[in-house]
Amino acid sequence: MASTIAVDTMSGDQGYKAAVPAALRSLDKHPDLSLILVGDQALLERALAEHKVKTSDRLVIQHASQVVDMWEAPSKALRSKKDSSMRVAVDLVHTGRACACVSAGNTGALMATARFVLKTLPGIDRPAIISPIPSRNGHTLMLDLGANSECTPEQLFQFAVMGSVLASAVHGIDNPRVGLLNIGAEEIKGNPQIQWAGRLLSGSKLNYIGYVEGNDIYVGDVDVVVCDGFIGNVALKTSEGLGKLIAQFLREEFSRHWGTRLAGLAAMPVLKSFRKRVDPRNYNGASFLGLQGIVIKSHGDADAIAFHSALETALLEVKNSVPRRISNLLASVLGEDAEAIQ
């Protein structure tokens, strides 16, 4: 069955310059995929012409006259940008013309728009942002990565349910191990919210393995790491910063003098393969989980390669009918744990 994805082509640092080539690559790769490019009609027509591509029934342009600024307040975007590429892309999901949308725009505005237009699934108070993060044996799913800076124990419990569902439904992990991010493995540590969430999870049918610490995200002994959006965002951005620092240090060491540059040449294929393995562009595409629709957030500085990864994530969630499966599995968990989370 054909899948249609709405692409916000005007947001993010590179706007249509990243989104259009990424979209064309996805169309080539998936014959059953249709795309709606949302943005300035004239600009998108010129961009397609540059790529020597014409619109078709698989490639449609949907005009949107506004763009949400990267630093615009979510409430302002919601109120005054009703014809923005971001809003129109989300609207297309709401009306059913698209099965999912992808945007590299302002996270706060995209979340506010998605919540307002699509609404949350029954039993979910707040949507959360989830993304795979590379680990020793594959990847770890982590949520919330920044949608909710403060969370109740019940919300953390709901995040655990959603993450667990995504891990099994999309990532094929049987009985995914769920950990609660804390600052120590002992019962005595952490704040009261986390301790209470731990008690809710211990009493649930989820495969809750207890508290995990920051380093466990990368070890691979947990499949879903649950935390509030403040902690998750700091952990994610800290990792990005350290990754860039290490890359720079490696470059500097290999370019000190002719001897090290020669060593760098010899090591080039290995370094390239290492770089490919840790390239954050391969992990681009965070899902807004808990909504009645699929919304994928691409990193703001995504290039075409990274934006393509976000499109792949959207397609994967469409093919696995994520909202429906979450809803079904959630209903079953809610049935058993209704007292705990309501």
Place this chain on the structure above:
Amino acid sequence: MASTIAVDTMSGDQGYKAAVPAALRSLDKHPDLSLILVGDQALLERALAEHKVKTSDRLVIQHASQVVDMWEAPSKALRSKKDSSMRVAVDLVHTGRACACVSAGNTGALMATARFVLKTLPGIDRPAIISPIPSRNGHTLMLDLGANSECTPEQLFQFAVMGSVLASAVHGIDNPRVGLLNIGAEEIKGNPQIQWAGRLLSGSKLNYIGYVEGNDIYVGDVDVVVCDGFIGNVALKTSEGLGKLIAQFLREEFSRHWGTRLAGLAAMPVLKSFRKRVDPRNYNGASFLGLQGIVIKSHGDADAIAFHSALETALLEVKNSVPRRISNLLASVLGEDAEAIQ
């Protein structure tokens, strides 16, 4: 003037096996240094004999009959381990026999002991854990790294004052730039505690540069990053986890087959110099700031090289009379900002 440091030789994963060689290395390096090795007398005598070293007026053994377990509850350690190597080392600072103490023990127990025995400086509600973290141009000081999982805006303000003082007094940074860790640079982001702390800092004489994000820790455009201990601990442990993952990926890539192993040989000197640059052992030694005395926490899994770094940190703080300088500078800041932080 001679400086005396008390060394808890029984704590941490490697106990005296890391502490004793580290201590001997420091004694060799600094002729004006005296050490009190705190721990099991017979065991330490044997350890010194193995190193063919005798006690002297620069190297004294102080017997302690107990050891605080790595996972022992701080309250239990405080109540029932009054003759532990950790407690005796802190007591030696309190009585003035030592200018500082170093321990690789249980962070919670060491903090509880240090607070109980030494007390906080006037104007400081809670001590904080601070450590330098490598950055693009040198290092960034970050606090709190785990002593206080929830903090008031006033406490965050006090951390900013302490970090600022340490940066200028010990690390020689003029007018250190202080940033508040948040999940966005915009005024609208973050929780109310952080927003209020930001207002306190904006009105102070500190060189407050505003909100910073996780990636800024490694960029080098801020000297002191202030956050609560939960966030700080997660950021630190996440970085440790990512660092280890990257090291493993590099090792794996260089050992795939004979070709990559050959490339690894060619790149060996460069990789060694890179490894030295990011080696966490060189950054070992977190300070408990805000106490009436110098207490340095070594990482629990520190080896002799890492433990030696912690001893160096202690000596640096002793030579710079950190508690007195903090107290003096704090009094001047409190004078101006008394209304804000009290």
